[in-house]
Each structure stands twice: as structure tokens, then as C-alpha cells.
Amino acid sequence: MDLTQGLHRAVQQQPDAIMTICGPRQRTFREVADRVARLAGALRGLGVGSGDRVGILALNSDRYSEYLLAVPWADAVLNPVNIRWSAAEIAYSLADCDTRTLFVDDAFAPMLPALRADVPGVTTVIHVGDGPTPDGALDYESLIAGAAPVADAHRGGDKLAGVFYTGGTTGFPKGVMLSHANLATSWLGSAATGCLPTADSRSLHCAPMFHLAALAVWGSTLLMGGSHVFVPSFKTVPVFEAIAAHGVTDVLVVPTMIQLMVDDPAIGDHDLTSLHAVLYGASPIPAAVLERAMKVLPDVTFTQAYGLTETAPIVTVLTPADHRRGLLRSAGRSAPHNELRIVDPLGAPVPAGTVGEIVVRGDHVMHGYWDKPAETAAAIRDGWFHTGDAGYLDEQGYLYVVDRIKDMIVSGGENVYSAEVENAIARHPSVAQCAVIGVPDADWGERVHAVVVPQAGASLTLAEVREHVKTLIAGYKAPRSLELVEALPISGAGKVLKRELRKEHWGAAVRQVH
Structure with missing residues (x-):
């Protein structure tokens, strides 16, 4: 497939x-196909050759969708850029995989001078916005209008489809090499669960399309013959308006987006009756937030997908039926295309209920990291991809993700998993968002430290949080220190950047890299 x-x-x-x-x-599909064939012809005319990397730095749009199709049509390779990165980080990803052609929209056109200076290898810039075309860039619509359509190269199978950079939540980003077969395996296997978009779906794209979860919804909708609605980025009211105006049936969001949607009083001002399905993932969701969402949207089904960039991305699926059964702490069961194990530090499988590292195997697993053979060999061992996530399976094969292995806190010789503590803290009525990290402690080695965003107008004390947490989980897991903040640092994929929270506590100490 391609x-x-x-x-x-x-x-x-x-x-x-x-x-x-x-x-x-x-x-229409006919119109898009003609535009894609012409855009592919334009790319070839600009010198884009077989296997060349072509980047895009843009907000969501129908043109982003055309880029995703025209690049492989021209026998080239995708490089969707993280829109939340600084110019230096973006420059690194472009230079790392030798991207020479870059699509840029109005929102990121001001970055072009810095990018040109830092990445002289980018020789062609195509402007995909509606505003004035920047100096030295080519106009997207003029390219399509002036190019003859070319035949599809049908670049597919094990050929490289794209280089997708990791979010860098625990270190510098790595370029994940995914083939057409990797992506198609994940999309089709996930669609087989019945939880992804169908031929009758109208999918709203509000999560950033550089992210593999958003790409999975785009790809599965395309494979099934559904239609796509695009908003530039996530904002609650425009999302509500798009759902109401266009009869949106399916939407992918990350947990922080779910929370913003259900907490926005404007949700009651819009007709959301067309919405049938919410797919969420990318980071753990507090059970309290999910329960509130299910009450606010009682006629909507909820599906969780757990996965990683390296797995293209879906590993497990928690179905709507699982949600109705109350399995809200689980990440679901292995999707049909995926094989899943929990292993000890030596790679041996552990019994059900035992926490270990989550490892996966299947045709959806990446070919490797771009130009990083040592990191690839460390991640894929004996055919199994080691996720770096800690979790356990129950007797029915439901996966419970308890933490990133590097985020585990060792306090007084006891292992504390931050996700468990975060779930407990999030149930406090005065808590809007929270993150839990380990910080240095002279007596305990590390202590559990809570970083909390209070609800508007609310106040919290450490004593209140500790007493609340101890009603839900063991007392030694309760935070021993508390920090109140206005907002948590969030990655482009919607994940809390815990390394940023740790900086002021660990400084140059070794633990900072975890």
C-alpha cells in the first residue's frame, strides 16, 4: 500500500x-486528485527527486492534506515539522535529514530569514498561506495552476514515507523513519477495531497535523473514504463552530483539549448533535477529566489510543464499550496489528499484574532513527521495540500505563509512579491541571513534588492536597511539596514537558535528563 x-x-x-x-x-475527491497530481508535477519540476525529503511548517489546512499526498505522489518523503518548536529546533530537524524543499504558511513566514540563515540547504520555499507571498518564496496556487499533472509514482510498501521527529520530551528529538507499510498497517489495524473513522465519517482536524495521532485520523479517514474538516489549530469556540456548521462526526483531541472543551461554558451554545465519536490519546488523562467529559457529552462515544511515533503510532485501543464498563484507567488492549509484552530489565516477560517495560512488535514498528544506528539498536532488540514506558497487563490483556520509566520517582526506597499520583490529585475540586515530578531530598533521596494549576479563583495548600491524596492511594505516595503555577509547559503533542519543571530543582544534576 501507499x-x-x-x-x-x-x-x-x-x-x-x-x-x-x-x-x-x-x-471533491476528483478536484483534490487533480490538484495533487499538478502539485507533484510542480515538485518534480523544481528538482525534487526520488526519496528527497520535503518539509512543511504550517497550521492545519486543506493544503496540508494536499502536501501529504503530493509528496509521495512525486516519489519523495514527508518531513512534517513540529509547529511548537523554536527556530533553532526546527532548523535542526530540517538539517538533520537534509530537507531542501519547505512548505511554509502565513503563521510561520516570519521565521524564514532565521531558517534560511541556519539551514542553507533549504533552497526552495513554497508559500501555502493566503497572505502575500514572502520574498524568495513560490506561491502555492500559482505552482498548481502552472504545472501539468504527473502520474502517481505509487511509492509504497517498505519505501520510506516520512521522517517524523519525536517530541523531545526526554531529550533532543530523533527522526523516526516510517515506511508506507508501517503507516498503512497501523491505520488499517486500528480501523479494524471499529473505533476509528468510517466511510460515513466527517473528521475534524484540530490537533496539529505534524503529530502521528492526527496523521492516523487523517489516514484512516482517507482510506475509508470519509471527508475532512480543517481548522488551523485548537481553540474551543472555533472547534464548536466547525462541528455545528459542517456536521462533524469524529474528532481527535489530546486530554488537555478535552478539559478545555468541557470546561468552556460556550459548549452549551452550539449544536454538537452531529458529533458521535471522540478519539483521544498522546498523554495520560486524569480519570476525573474523562468522567466529566462523558457527562457533558453523554451521546458521544470515547475511544483512547495509546502509541508512539515509533509505532506509527497506535499500539492499544480502549473502546467505547470499555469506557462504559468503567475501565477508565486502562489504555486498552492490543490492536489487531500489534503484539504486546511487559518485560523485566533483562527483556524477559513478567506475569500479569507486574510492572515492567512495555515492548511491542509488528509491521507498524519504525525502520529506525534517521542516521542514528546506535539509538536504533538500543530501541529495537530481538525484534521488539522498547517503548521506555512502564506498565502492566491484567488477566484480560488490558494495558495500564503507569509512567515513563525515566519519570519514576524513587522515594525512601519505594517506587512511586507519577501518573497514579496525578490521577489522585486531579480529583480534587480545586485542581485544574497537575504534574508530579521527583525532586532532590536529603532524607528521602527524591521526594514527590506536585506542580498544580488551580481552578480559577481557587486556592490550595500542601496539607489539603496530601490529605486528599491519602484518601485515594497509599500515604507514602502523597506529595511532600507543592508548587502552584498558572500553566504547565506543554509540547506540540500536548504532553507536559516534565524536564522543564525539573530544571530549577535539579540544575546540572544527573537526574535532570530523566
Whole structure:
């Protein structure tokens, strides 16, 4: 299979059905296919060759979707750039995999001078915005209008589809090499659960499309022949408006987005009756937030997917039926395309209920990290990809993710998993968001430290948090120190950047890298 297969199938079966909606623009599958063929022709005319990396630094749009199709159509390789990164981080990812052609929209055009200075290898810039074309850039629509369509290269199978950079939550980002077969395996295997978009779906893309979870929803919707609605980025009211205006049925969000949606009083001002399914993932969700979301949206099904960039991305799925059964702390069971184990530090499987490292195997696992053979060999051992996540399986095969292994806190000789403590703290009515980290302690080695964003107008003390937590979990896991903040540092994928929280506590100490 290849990334363009869903488009060809839709053109054959429903050419005049709506494929994309972005603001006032609506295009059919037939129209999109013609534009993609012309854009691919333009890329070839600009010198893009087989296997060349082509980047995009842009907010969500129908043009982003066309980029995802035109690059493989032209026999090239995707490099979607993390929009939350600094210019220096973006420059690193472009230079690391020798990206020479870059799509940029209006939001990121001001970065071009710095990027050109830092990455002289980027020789071609294509402007995909609606504003004035920056100096030295080519206009996207003019390229399409002036190019002849070319035949699809049908770059597929084990050929490289894209280089997708990790979020860098625990260190410098690495370029994950995923093939067309990696992505198709994950999308089809996940669709087989019945929890991803179908042919009747109208999927809203509000999570950033550089992220593999968003790409999975885009890809599965395309494969099934559904349609796509794009908003530039996540903001609650525009999301509500898009759902109401376009009859959106499916949406992917991360836990922080769910919380913002259900806590926004404006949610009651919009007709959201078309919405049938919410897919969430990318980071753990406090059970209290999920319970509140299920009450606010009682007619909507909820599905959780756990995965990583290196697994293209889906590993496990917690189905709507599992949610109704109250399994809200679980990340679900292995998807059909994935094999899952929990192992000890030597790589041996451990019994059900025992915490160990989550390892996975299957045709969705990456080919490796770009130009990093040592890191690849460390991550994939004896055919198993080692996730770096700690978890356990129950007797029915449900996975419970308890922490990043490097985030585990060792306090007084006891292992404390931050996710468990965060779930307990989040149930306090005065807590809006929280993160738990280990900080240095002369007596305990490390102590459990809570960083909390209070609800608007609320106040909290350490004593209140400790007493609340001890009603839910063992007392030694309760935080021994508390920090109140206005906001938590969040990565482009919606994950809390715990390394940023640790900096002021650990300084140059070794633990800082965890």
C-alpha cells in the first residue's frame, strides 16, 4: 500500500463527494486528485527527486492534506515539522535529514530569514498561506495552476514515507523513519477495531497535523473514504463552530483539549448533535477529566489510543464499550496489528499484574532513527521495540500505563509512579491541571513534588492536597511539596514537558535528563 491509495479508490467510487472543507473552500475527491497530481508535477519540476525529503511548517489546512499526498505522489518523503518548536529546533530537524524543499504558511513566514540563515540547504520555499507571498518564496496556487499533472509514482510498501521527529520530551528529538507499510498497517489495524473513522465519517482536524495521532485520523479517514474538516489549530469556540456548521462526526483531541472543551461554558451554545465519536490519546488523562467529559457529552462515544511515533503510532485501543464498563484507567488492549509484552530489565516477560517495560512488535514498528544506528539498536532488540514506558497487563490483556520509566520517582526506597499520583490529585475540586515530578531530598533521596494549576479563583495548600491524596492511594505516595503555577509547559503533542519543571530543582544534576 501507499499513502495515495485511499484517494485513488475514492476517485473511482465517489469522485464528486466532498473530500475537504477548510473555511470557505470545499473540494471533491476528483478536484483534490487533480490538484495533487499538478502539485507533484510542480515538485518534480523544481528538482525534487526520488526519496528527497520535503518539509512543511504550517497550521492545519486543506493544503496540508494536499502536501501529504503530493509528496509521495512525486516519489519523495514527508518531513512534517513540529509547529511548537523554536527556530533553532526546527532548523535542526530540517538539517538533520537534509530537507531542501519547505512548505511554509502565513503563521510561520516570519521565521524564514532565521531558517534560511541556519539551514542553507533549504533552497526552495513554497508559500501555502493566503497572505502575500514572502520574498524568495513560490506561491502555492500559482505552482498548481502552472504545472501539468504527473502520474502517481505509487511509492509504497517498505519505501520510506516520512521522517517524523519525536517530541523531545526526554531529550533532543530523533527522526523516526516510517515506511508506507508501517503507516498503512497501523491505520488499517486500528480501523479494524471499529473505533476509528468510517466511510460515513466527517473528521475534524484540530490537533496539529505534524503529530502521528492526527496523521492516523487523517489516514484512516482517507482510506475509508470519509471527508475532512480543517481548522488551523485548537481553540474551543472555533472547534464548536466547525462541528455545528459542517456536521462533524469524529474528532481527535489530546486530554488537555478535552478539559478545555468541557470546561468552556460556550459548549452549551452550539449544536454538537452531529458529533458521535471522540478519539483521544498522546498523554495520560486524569480519570476525573474523562468522567466529566462523558457527562457533558453523554451521546458521544470515547475511544483512547495509546502509541508512539515509533509505532506509527497506535499500539492499544480502549473502546467505547470499555469506557462504559468503567475501565477508565486502562489504555486498552492490543490492536489487531500489534503484539504486546511487559518485560523485566533483562527483556524477559513478567506475569500479569507486574510492572515492567512495555515492548511491542509488528509491521507498524519504525525502520529506525534517521542516521542514528546506535539509538536504533538500543530501541529495537530481538525484534521488539522498547517503548521506555512502564506498565502492566491484567488477566484480560488490558494495558495500564503507569509512567515513563525515566519519570519514576524513587522515594525512601519505594517506587512511586507519577501518573497514579496525578490521577489522585486531579480529583480534587480545586485542581485544574497537575504534574508530579521527583525532586532532590536529603532524607528521602527524591521526594514527590506536585506542580498544580488551580481552578480559577481557587486556592490550595500542601496539607489539603496530601490529605486528599491519602484518601485515594497509599500515604507514602502523597506529595511532600507543592508548587502552584498558572500553566504547565506543554509540547506540540500536548504532553507536559516534565524536564522543564525539573530544571530549577535539579540544575546540572544527573537526574535532570530523566
